[in-house]
Amino acid sequence: MRWRGGETSGRIEDRRGLGGGAIAGGGIGVGVLALIGYFVFGIDPATTTQLASQLGGVGASEQQGQMGTPKDEAGRFVDVIGTNIDKVWAQKLEGYQPPLVRIYEQGTQTGCGYGQSAMGPFYCPNDKTVYLDLNFWQEMETQLGASGADFARAYVIAHEFGHHVQTLTGTSDQVRQAQQRARGQGEANRYSVALELQADCYAGVWARNAAAVSNGQVALEPGDIEEGMKTAQAIGDDTLQRRGGGRVSPESFTHGSSAQRVEWLQRGYQSGDPASCDTFGGA
């Protein structure tokens, strides 16, 4: 994708090198569990907090990173893409306010408990912040074969911004309330799936509008959308469960099947309109 000439906003807090430290022990840093945990974009903050406390929490004191546009390429990419996503949403959603973006390594304190890389990229509604460990890109590419290209990374960022939009619109809250009323885990999971698929659809909406809001400075190139589809395919719950050697069990899906993730990314991309992202019809 084309992005190098794109505008930056400097609204990135860089916490890399602050030594957040990974949560010691626990053994979740290895193997199949990690693989699955790793690719759940936008892990539920309740799970995050729960996980941190299960593992005894870690007393990393509140860290202040550096605000601005990171100097390295991977960090600058996040700024350019985030700024572009903000511009799209400023047009699509009245009263849109950008989230904060924090990049970190290994682990860091968040408004939703202790965050660590093994959770994958996530959004915390309590501090309205997108958390990204940029080493995740390499993991994504080596483990999932997401072919090292920029658009797959941008899709992940746009998906997390999608959760921010859901927080602003109140959808996330409504889903949480519906989940509390849900009868059984299967029904609660269906709401999670709808929320995740909507974030995929919102990523598609962004992709469709990226060039228009940047005079073409940020733009998809031939093959990009196919690459996004391949990524969406690779991170579907059924594919991850199969890779984990387990049986595929739709009741336990929290993000949607590969086919669903591809479908909703595509729908958002084709329409370019968030109104086309009503994933809750069947929830």
Ligand SMILES: [Zn+2]
């Ligand atoms: Zn998500």
